[in-house]
Amino acid sequence: MYEVETSSLMFAREERGAETEAESPESALVAAVRAGDRDAFARLYESFSPLVHGVLLARVPYDEVSDLVQDVFLVAFRKLGSLRDASRFGPWVAMIARNRATDFHRRKRETEELREEVSRGAGHVAEAREALEIIRSLPEAYRETLVLRLVEGMTGPEIAGRTGLQPASVRVNLHRGMKLLRERLGAKGRKL
Amino acid sequence: MSDYLWDKSGEAEPDVERLEEMLGRLRHTGRAPELPFEVGAQAASIELESRAALRAGIFGSAFFSRPARLAAAAALLLAVLAGALVMLRTVNTDGGQASVNKEPQVIQPQPPAPGEVKPREELSAPTVVSYPPKESATPEKLQREPLRRNELVVSKPPFKPQRRAPAPRETVARQTTTREVKPATAQSGVLEGGVPDVESRVRAKEQLVYALRLTSEALKEVRGRASGVEVSPNAFDGRNPLR
Numbered sequence: 001m002y003e004v005e006t007s008s009l010m011f012a013r014e015e016r017g018a019e020t021e022a023e024s025p026e027s028a029l030v031a032a033v034r035a036g037d038r039d040a041f042a043r044l045y046e047s048f049s050p051l052v053h054g055v056l057l058a059r060v061p062y063d064e065v066s067d068l069v070q071d072v073f074l075v076a077f078r079k080l081g082s083l084r085d086a087s088r089f090g091p092w093v094a095m096i097a098r099n100r101a102t103d104f105h106r107r108k109r110e111t112e113e114l115r116e117e118v119s120r121g122a123g124h125v126a127e128a129r130e131a132l133e134i135i136r137s138l139p140e141a142y143r144e145t146l147v148l149r150l151v152e153g154m155t156g157p158e159i160a161g162r163t164g165l166q167p168a169s170v171r172v173n174l175h176r177g178m179k180l181l182r183e184r185l186g187a188k189g190r191k192l
Numbered sequence: 193m194s195d196y197l198w199d200k201s202g203e204a205e206p207d208v209e210r211l212e213e214m215l216g217r218l219r220h221t222g223r224a225p226e227l228p229f230e231v232g233a234q235a236a237s238i239e240l241e242s243r244a245a246l247r248a249g250i251f252g253s254a255f256f257s258r259p260a261r262l263a264a265a266a267a268l269l270l271a272v273l274a275g276a277l278v279m280l281r282t283v284n285t286d287g288g289q290a291s292v293n294k295e296p297q298v299i300q301p302q303p304p305a306p307g308e309v310k311p312r313e314e315l316s317a318p319t320v321v322s323y324p325p326k327e328s329a330t331p332e333k334l335q336r337e338p339l340r341r342n343e344l345v346v347s348k349p350p351f352k353p354q355r356r357a358p359a360p361r362e363t364v365a366r367q368t369t370t371r372e373v374k375p376a377t378a379q380s381g382v383l384e385g386g387v388p389d390v391e392s393r394v395r396a397k398e399q400l401v402y403a404l405r406l407t408s409e410a411l412k413e414v415r416g417r418a419s420g421v422e423v424s425p426n427a428f429d430g431r432n433p434l435r
Contacts, residue, residue, distance in 0.1 A: 038227060045224035053220035062218060070225040077227065128217045135215075149197070150208070151215045156198040174197055182207065 030086035033077070045073055048090060051162045052097045054148040058136060059101035062129055068104065072097045091164030134184050142177030145170055 026047065032040030052072050056065045076093050083092050135146050148154045148163075156174055160167040195202045 041227065042224040049220055049222065049224075053222075057218065066220075066222050069220065069222060074225055074227075124214070125217055128214045131211065131214055132218060147215075150211050151218050153212065153216060153219065155200055171198055178197055178208070181211075 024087040026089045027086040030080065030083065030089050034080060041077060044089070048093055048162065049073070050152040050154065051090060051094055051148065054152040054154070055094050055097040055144060056101055057132070057151060058140075058144040058147040059098070060104050062132065064104065068097075068100055072100050075100070088164060090162040094163050131185070134188065135181060137184065138177055138180055141173050142180060145173040146177045146181065149174055 026044070029040050029044045029047070033044060049069060052069050053065060056068050056072070060068060072093065076096055079096075083089065132147075132151070135143050135150075137143075138146065144163075145159060148159045149156070154162070156170050157167060159165070160170045163170075196205050197208055
């Protein structure tokens with residue numbers, strides 16, 4: 001049995017002090033969006049859509065992710081008034097994405113697997129989706145970090161900064177998850 | 193430990209690079225969703241609305257609309273009217289003081305006339321059977337305190353047999369020494385411990401059958417009159433077997 005780093009799910013609120021709240025770029029963007037600036041919303045989307053996409057990709061089928069990303073940002077836009085600390089937009093929108101993924105599985109549990117099977121094609125994309133399936137079979141703490149690192153191309157410090165996780169936890173999850181992924185890929189006969 | 197997996201620094205790990213290249217094809221490339229105008233206006237006005245609500249209080253905010261205000265005012269008016277009615281009623285009736293000072297009326301039950309059939313309530317009322325009173329008891333005292341320790345109450349249902357565990361011999365002996373046990377007689381109608389004897393049971397049963405027959409005859413007559421059909425008389429002659 002693999003040991004899961006559950007502490008990584010805890011937000012590091014104390015370490016990131018109040019100094020980040022005032023001058024962080026997302027705080028300015030959130031304030032601009034609240035004031036009705038639509039371009040600021042587009043920039044906010046550009047900055048945080050990889051995070052939302054990765055969070056969703058670790059949980060729901062690939063074909064559904066694009067629509068769900070749009071849904072998550074619309075929900076975030078509607079509820080932006082309830083976000084107290086604007087510097088924590090990343091953890092906040094990631095939590096919305098996790099809740100949306102849970103909601104998706106609650107509603108479409110029956111059709112999900114069928115759609116996944118039908119839409120599986122050939123070529124490089126099929127190979128990538130097969131590897132993604134293996135990542136999605138890993139424990140939750142590893143799968144989200146690995147998707148953000150390997151699919152979205154974010155570095156460890158970026159993952160920690162966007163998700164609000166402890167950098168040490170992200171580091172541990174990356175290395176343990178990568179080790180587990182190598183074992184699973186080797187067991188399936190795939191050579192990297 | 194290589195840092196490439198952590199921050200892409202140092203020497204690249206071949207398997208990680210291969211996975212990055214392969215899985216990078218699934219990277220998100222979408223554009224920001226088009227915001228509907230009303231959604232944008234709603235989000236922009238969230239803060240202003242909440243501040244206005246705090247300034248104006250709950251009655252002045254948008255959360256408390258005009259119909260809700262009217263309903264609240266109507267409810268308040270009704271409450272005031274109800275309170276005024278209660279006050280007026282209290283003043284007119286002297287606050288119920290006259291009712292408090294009034295002497296209570298005691299309704300004495302009338303004994304049934306001889307030959308009259310007892311109503312149902314009296315038939316099922318508990319029967320009180322008394323032992324002979326002590327010499328010191330006077331009739332006035334007995335009338336004032338009708339139920340004492342030396343009386344047995346046969347409660348409803350009166351004729352239901354009850355299984356009683358046989359009393360130990362020592363208890364019986366003590367009872368005989370402290371109190372004189374009366375044998376069953378036709379006059380008292382009960383055995384020791386309040387169980388009615390056979391004759392009383394038979395009489396009660398005949399009384400019940402007689403009452404049921406009377407009721408049945410009356411119902412039959414009413415039904416015949418209502419439907420206009422003459423009902424043939426049966427063998428019941430209306431005679432009371434207990435007389």
